[in-house]
Amino acid sequence: MLIGPTAAWTLLFFLVPLGIMVVYSFGQRDVVTFKLYWGWTVQNYVDIVDSLYLNSIVRSLLLSLTATGLCLVIGFPVAYYISRQSRRRQNLLLLAIMVPFWTSFLVRTYAWVNLLANQGLLQRLGEKLGVVSGALDILYTPTAIGIGLVYSYLPLMVFPLYVALERIDPALPEAARDLGARRHRAFLRVTLPLAMPGVIAGCIIVGIPATGEYVVPAILGGGKTLMYGNVVASQFFEVGNYPFGAALAVSLMTLMTVVLLLSRRSTARLEEVV
């Protein structure tokens, strides 16, 4: 059967591993002897709430939420602007936004180390403009990670927003204005609600991967600020506590699935109205 390769690969290298991870999350690792015990215990999940990691986890969720929000705030005007241009300019602008996305993700992130370092470009620019005096100290803080996240994911937010905005029939906000609504009223009451599915899609496309980010926090956080992805990975590769790491990973997956389902429900409901 033609579907064989896909089914086999998805099963073997995607579903089965995830299943193994779920099983592991219910096991226990003895810290002293390093042996693995296969109980069916929820101790690992309980530990998540108890542990020192909770702080890190909550902070990292907040960080990704903030980054997503910032992407939205910055991306929306950009998408809106592009959607009002002529077809040719639209394609050009979209291309311009895409191109940085094509360059190596890793190198772009590293480039921010250059920019944010205490003797780096941003500092010197700030000093020249007279806004900054003394060390900036941004690098290796959550702020740096936030900047890195927004930078990496901004194009991903712009696209769904653009698609949604572009599909709105310009006659509709125009009609609102004809009926007497002022510019921003027409925007708030007509354009924005119609663009909502795009907003939701953008937030999902950015938010979910951002929560599981590993590279950006590792490079821009310098090992001091850990995000969820780093915590989970360190459990596997540094601490060696596979069950606990598995529990963390499964929790992340569950959280994501819930968010996804919720977003699909709300998108479906929004589209009903339209």
Place this chain on the structure above:
Amino acid sequence: MVVLVFLYAPIAVVVANSFNSDASLTSWGGMTLDWYKSAIESERVRTAAATSLEIAALSTLISLAIAVTAGLWSRTASRRKRQLLDAGTYMRIILPEVVAALALFLLFRRIGLELGVWAVVAGHVVFNSAYATIIIQARLQTLPLVYEEAAADLGARPRRVFRRVTLPLLAPAVAVAALLAFTFSLDDVITSLFLSGGNAETIPILLFGMARFHITPELNAIGAVVMMVTTLSFALTVVLGTLGLRTRAPTPAEKAEL
């Protein structure tokens, strides 16, 4: 607009610094190609590059095979089955790479398989095949079954139909999918890092280690080259995509050949 500057500034900085003869990241010492030279001369860099290309090529080939078979199957599959395929495809893309890579790590450890090039390829194929499937499916949707039916009516056996009609029509999408998969593979950090087990260092792994622990000017040079490669690759994808994705009706001569 400000946003565009924001997007391009870091890239410009890396490129500029790669020519900076002053080793410190922050002051300008004059133009030099030294960093490029020492990067190319480094055995480690060359090995990593070779490994990267090897992994990318393997994962692209396998991903294409998976994507094309899946695409062809979904044309004649029932709606429910197609939904199942779509679910599987999107799951592979949406799940954070960290989770998928760690799960694979567990699998390999449990089964006792060795981490290394093939482990990384396995991981890459998981998401590359998903992207490729989406691209191929999209293209197949625009291809009417007419040509293949005509070929079959003219007496061609299924394999011949595939080779002479389906595949050529699919070619642009296959090329786009291949380039995309190749580029994603070349640039991948997480899956490669977790599954290489220290045996298979790729350029991203090398760069990642350098960025975290041992920042040298060569990093900028290698980075600039990598950026060029990936940008060119993506640019090719777009060009091929817009050029080739217009369906070309087979000429009467080609049809008669069947």
